[in-house]
Amino acid sequence: MIESLHVVGSGCSYDVTIAEGLLESVGERVAASTGAGRVAMVTDTTVDALFGDAVARSLTAAGVEVHRMSVEAGETSKSWKVSGLLLERMSEAGLRRGDAVVALGGGVVGDLAGFCAAVYMRGIGVIQVPTTLLAQVDSSMGGKTGVDLPRGKNLAGAFHQPLAVLTDPCVLPGLPEREWLSGLAEVAKSAFLDSAAAVEQLEADAAALLARDPEAVYRAVVMAAGLKVRVVSADPLEGGIRESLNYGHTLGHAIEAVAGYGVVPHGRAVADGIRFAARLAQEVLGADAAWTARQESLLDALGLSPSGAACGVGDEAGLRRAMAADKKARSSTVRFALLSGPGVYQPFEADEAVLAEHLREWCAAESRG
Ligand SMILES: NC(=O)c1ccc[n+]([C@@H]2O[C@H](COP(=O)([O-])OP(=O)(O)OC[C@H]3O[C@@H](n4cnc5c(N)ncnc54)[C@H](O)[C@@H]3O)[C@@H](O)[C@H]2O)c1
Known part of the structure; x- marks a missing residue:
C-alpha cells in the first residue's frame, strides 16, 4: 500500500x-x-x-x-x-x-x-x-x-x-505505550476535525489500533496525515483554519504545564482537553450532547481515559493562568478550537469569567468520576 x-x-x-x-x-x-x-x-x-x-x-x-x-x-x-x-x-x-x-x-x-x-x-x-x-x-x-x-x-x-x-x-510496532497513546490522541483529534466518516472508521478500528494492527494503523496514519495536509495547505502560516489543529490542546498544554512536563502523558492531557472542549461546545455553541458522548467513548475505546490530573483542589486557577500565558493566547481571552459536530469547526474566545465557570464545572464533574 x-x-x-x-x-x-x-x-x-x-x-x-x-x-x-x-x-x-x-x-x-x-x-x-x-x-x-x-x-x-x-x-x-x-x-x-x-x-x-x-x-x-x-x-x-x-x-x-x-x-x-x-x-x-x-x-x-x-x-x-x-x-x-x-x-x-x-x-x-x-x-x-x-x-x-x-x-x-x-x-x-x-x-x-x-x-x-x-x-x-x-x-x-x-x-x-x-x-x-x-x-x-x-x-x-x-x-x-x-x-x-x-x-x-x-x-x-x-x-x-x-x-x-x-x-x-x-x-511503529516497538514504540513505547506512552508514545503510542500520544499519537492516538492526535489521531482521534484528526478524525473529530475531519468528518463523520472518519469518526465512524476510527470507532470501527479502535480495538485494532490498540493492538497496533498494521492495516488499522495504516488507515489511521493516512486519514490523519490527509487532514493535516489539507489544513496546512489552506493555511501554511497559521493565520486562520490551522488553529483548528489546536483542538484539545489549549487545556491539554495547560495540564502538562501545571502538572510539570512529562508528568501527565501528552496523549492523556490532550484527551482531557478534547473532553473539556466538547463540553464547552455543548454549552456555548449548543452542540448536541450525543456528540460530546461520542467523542468521550471513542477516547475511552482508544485507551485515553480521563487522567484526573487537573482536578486537584486549587488547580483550576493554575490552569487558567497557564492557558492565558500560552503563546497562542490573545489579549485577556483564551481562544478555543471547538467543534459543533464532526468536521464542523468554530473558534471561540472565552473570557476569564466564562473560563472559570466552565473549568469549575468540568473539574467538579471529573472528580465525581
Ligand atoms: N512541529 C509540529 O507541528 C509539532 C506538532 C506536535 C508536536 N510537536 C513536538 O513533537 C515533540 C514530541 O514528539 P514525539 O511525541 O514524537 O516524541 P519524541 O520525539 O521524544 O519520541 C518519543 C520517544 O520515542 C522514541 N522513538 C521514536 N521512534 C521510535 C520507534 N519507531 N520505536 C521505538 N521508539 C521510538 C524516541 O527515541 C523517544 O524516546 C514535542 O517536542 C512537541 O512539541 C511538534
Whole structure:
C-alpha cells in the first residue's frame, strides 16, 4: 500500500509519501527530492540504534555522503544548546547550500533538525522521516520547527517546510505505550476535525489500533496525515483554519504545564482537553450532547481515559493562568478550537469569567468520576 499526499501553499509544494517498507528507499528518495551530495542525518540515540544503519546504508547506496548526528532521546535535546552544537557539526562536515538535513525520529528530532535546517546558511533543505505515531500523523508536516527555552516550549522557532516527508508505518510496532497513546490522541483529534466518516472508521478500528494492527494503523496514519495536509495547505502560516489543529490542546498544554512536563502523558492531557472542549461546545455553541458522548467513548475505546490530573483542589486557577500565558493566547481571552459536530469547526474566545465557570464545572464533574 502506498499513499501520496501533496502539500501546496505559500510558495511551498511537497509530497508526503506513506508506505510500508519505505525506510529501505529513503536514500533514492532523498537524492531525488534534494539533489544533495551530502546530508546531516539527525536522529536520537534510540532511533539511531533501531534504524540508523538501514537509513545510512540506503543514503550511501544512493551516492549521498552521510554525516550521522545523534542526540540524546527525549525533549531535553530540543534545546538552543543542542541546536548550536548540531549547527557547528554541520559546518565542520562542510555542508553547503545545496546539501540537506534528514530528520530521522519523532517530533523532537523533527523540530530540532528542522530548526537547524531553517537557520543553517539561512536555510537548507530538510527531509522529514517520522518514526513516532505522533510525528507521522502530525508534527512532520506543516513546517513548524523550533526548540524550547527555559521559560517555555517552542519559544524559538521558524516555519521551514520540508522538501518531502517519508512515512513508513512499519517502524511503529516497538514504540513505547506512552508514545503510542500520544499519537492516538492526535489521531482521534484528526478524525473529530475531519468528518463523520472518519469518526465512524476510527470507532470501527479502535480495538485494532490498540493492538497496533498494521492495516488499522495504516488507515489511521493516512486519514490523519490527509487532514493535516489539507489544513496546512489552506493555511501554511497559521493565520486562520490551522488553529483548528489546536483542538484539545489549549487545556491539554495547560495540564502538562501545571502538572510539570512529562508528568501527565501528552496523549492523556490532550484527551482531557478534547473532553473539556466538547463540553464547552455543548454549552456555548449548543452542540448536541450525543456528540460530546461520542467523542468521550471513542477516547475511552482508544485507551485515553480521563487522567484526573487537573482536578486537584486549587488547580483550576493554575490552569487558567497557564492557558492565558500560552503563546497562542490573545489579549485577556483564551481562544478555543471547538467543534459543533464532526468536521464542523468554530473558534471561540472565552473570557476569564466564562473560563472559570466552565473549568469549575468540568473539574467538579471529573472528580465525581
Ligand atoms: N512541529 C509540529 O507541528 C509539532 C506538532 C506536535 C508536536 N510537536 C513536538 O513533537 C515533540 C514530541 O514528539 P514525539 O511525541 O514524537 O516524541 P519524541 O520525539 O521524544 O519520541 C518519543 C520517544 O520515542 C522514541 N522513538 C521514536 N521512534 C521510535 C520507534 N519507531 N520505536 C521505538 N521508539 C521510538 C524516541 O527515541 C523517544 O524516546 C514535542 O517536542 C512537541 O512539541 C511538534
